Amino acid sequence: MAELNRRDFLKLGGVAAGALAVDLGLPRRRAQAAADVRRVPTLCEMCTSRCGVFAVLENGRVTRIEGNPDHPTNLGRPCARGNAGASALYDPDRLKEPMKRGEDGKLYPITWEQAFEEIGTKLNQIRNLHGPEALVFAEYNNLNSALTKRFTESFGSPNHVGHAANCFANRNVGYSAVFGALPSVDYANVKFYLSPGRNLLGGIKVSEVAALARAKANGARIVVLDPRHSELAGWGEWIPIKSAGDLAFLLAVANVLITENLYNKEWIDTHANGFDQLKEGILQYTPEWQEQHTDIPAEKVRQLAREMAAAAPAAVVDPGWHGGNGMYWNGYEAARAGAIVNALLGNLGAKGGLKLSPKVAQGTIDDVPEGAVVDSGGGG
Ligand code: SF4
Numbered sequence: 001m002a003e004l005n006r007r008d009f010l011k012l013g014g015v016a017a018g019a020l021a022v023d024l025g026l027p028r029r030r031a032q033a034a035a036d037v038r039r040v041p042t043l044c045e046m047c048t049s050r051c052g053v054f055a056v057l058e059n060g061r062v063t064r065i066e067g068n069p070d071h072p073t074n075l076g077r078p079c080a081r082g083n084a085g086a087s088a089l090y091d092p093d094r095l096k097e098p099m100k101r102g103e104d105g106k107l108y109p110i111t112w113e114q115a116f117e118e119i120g121t122k123l124n125q126i127r128n129l130h131g132p133e134a135l136v137f138a139e140y141n142n143l144n145s146a147l148t149k150r151f152t153e154s155f156g157s158p159n160h161v162g163h164a165a166n167c168f169a170n171r172n173v174g175y176s177a178v179f180g181a182l183p184s185v186d187y188a189n190v191k192f193y194l195s196p197g198r199n200l201l202g203g204i205k206v207s208e209v210a211a212l213a214r215a216k217a218n219g220a221r222i223v224v225l226d227p228r229h230s231e232l233a234g235w236g237e238w239i240p241i242k243s244a245g246d247l248a249f250l251l252a253v254a255n256v257l258i259t260e261n262l263y264n265k266e267w268i269d270t271h272a273n274g275f276d277q278l279k280e281g282i283l284q285y286t287p288e289w290q291e292q293h294t295d296i297p298a299e300k301v302r303q304l305a306r307e308m309a310a311a312a313p314a315a316v317v318d319p320g321w322h323g324g325n326g327m328y329w330n331g332y333e334a335a336r337a338g339a340i341v342n343a344l345l346g347n348l349g350a351k352g353g354l355k356l357s358p359k360v361a362q363g364t365i366d367d368v369p370e371g372a373v374v375d376s377g378g379g380g
Contacts, residue, residue, distance in 0.1 A: 035059050041068060044082040045142060048163070049205045053078050055086070062086045074206040081204070123155065132156025168321050174335025175319050178343060181356055185316050187211035189352035192311035193236075194304070195224045196246040196338060198320030201231035215352075221311070223304065225249060241294050246324035248293035250317065250337035251285035253305045257344045258282055260302075262309035264346025272343060312345040314352025 039054040044065065052071020055062045065085050069076030078085075088094065098115035099107040126134050137152040139145065141162040152160040164172065175182045187193070188211035200209055212235075216222060222236025227243050241249060257263045258279055268275050287298035308315040317338040324334030347353025 039066070043143070044078060044085055046081045046085050046088070048141070049073055049207075051078055051082060051206060053082060053085075062089055072207070075210070077206050077210070079204045079206050127156070133159060135159060136161055138162075167327075170324075170327070170331035171319050171322050171335045174332045175339045177336055178339035179348065179354075179356070182319065183342075183348060183354035183356050185318055186350075186352050186355050188214045190215045190220050190314055190316050191352055192221045192308050192315035193223070193318065194308065194316065195222070195226075195232060195318045195320065196250065196324050196334070197226055197322065198318050199224075199226070199230035199232045200318075201235070203321070221307065239296060239300070241296060244324075244328040244330060244334075245290075245294035245296075247330045247334040247337055248285070248290040249296060249301065250324075250334065250341050251282065252287045252290035252298075252301045253308070253341050254278075254337065254344060255282045255285045256287060256302050256305035257309060257341070260306070260309075262306065263344035264312060267313075267346030267348075268344065271348075278340065308341075308345060312353075313347040313350030315345050316347055316353055317341050319354075 035058040038057045040057060042053060042055050043050045044053045051074035052068035053074075054066045054068055056064045056066055063086065065078055065083055067074055067076035067078045097109050098112060100110045100115075100118075102108050123135065132155050135152065135155055135157040136159040137148055137157070138161040139148055141164070145160075145162060149160045152158075172182050185193075185208070187208050190212070193212065193215065200212060212220075212222075216235060222232070223239060224230060224233040224236060225239050225241045225246060226233055227240060229238050229240075259282075287301040290296065290301060291298055319335065319338060322331055322335070324331055324338065328334070342348065342354055345353070349355060
């Protein structure tokens with residue numbers, strides 16, 4: 001039997017959905033007319049992008065997800081993962097009640113009362129024996145995280161661990177150390193896009209993919225540093241790099257920008273502190289030095305640095321998710337080096353460069369009107 005890859009599967013899914021629409025379109029529309037159909041604006045929770053969607057309910061049951069064209073993140077386009085959200089809601093294996101492991105190692109349902117009673121008793125024992133800091137609340141960050149953080153703090157522990165510690169904390173801290181905050185990329189207008197390890201087409205953020213596709217259509221140069229040939233590498237030039245070599249590569253790019261006087265002097269003079277120390281410290285990180293850490297020829301680094309300078313300020317090193325191509329011991333420094341290259345290109349605030357989002361004023365829990373109900377869904 002022929003092997004079916006993911007792309008074929010998605011294509012087949014599209015064909016099957018199309019065929020169904022042709023065959024069943026009329027009866028379905030008639031059925032819909034009779035059904036009580038509601039479109040509820042909400043956010044997709046299938047990944048952290050939290051695209052704006054409508055949950056379409058027919059007789060109280062979610063039958064499909066539609067994109068919300070007014071939402072700035074996805075502009076009306078949910079991805080395949082988001083479209084699958086409705087099936088996750090009604091998955092027979094979805095946990096809908098507390099479970100407790102029995103002596104035979106299997107999980108059995110218990111009542112909420114029993115769960116609260118047992119968890120509360122154990123938490124009190126831990127606090128009495130070891131102090132409140134012994135509690136670590138670990139979870140994937142979600143829309144309930146404000147409540148779990150509040151719970152952890154009320155218990156007396158500062159130890160709330162979420163997605164960031166296992167994913168993007170290096171990047172956030174590295175970029176914040178240089179710029180004071182985490183910038184994002186003006187993908188739509190970029191002219192030279194360097195991605196150290198980010199695979200935008202594999203870990204999709206719909207709005208960013210659409211924006212980079214526009215830049216590509218306008219002739220943007222896309223360069224991907226990655227040990228493997230990712231989907232995004234197919235959009236431009238793939239430069240295979242040794243794992244954890246991003247720091248060395250980015251330092252060497254900074255070396256070329258500074259020693260060949262290609263950096264944005266005006267931007268640096270106006271905004272940067274500590275440039276003289278950087279200039280002195282970067283001398284040792286030559287394109288030749290980086291070769292041993294990256295397997296990338298020195299001349300290639302020089303060529304890329306010059307191209308980036310020529311395209312600046314619409315030239316950008318993508319902070320990505322990790323600041324470099326993975327979760328390595330030098331990830332924080334790789335993120336900082338990427339931020340420094342961006343600063344040397346003077347792209348912060350420029351069209352096609354990095355941008356800082358305006359702050360949105362947030363309310364407090366005291367602003368929630370009395371009697372408001374927070375409905376976290378349910379289903380099943
Ligand atoms: S990118 Fe896809 S999975 Fe993530 S929030 Fe948007 S629609 Fe949902």
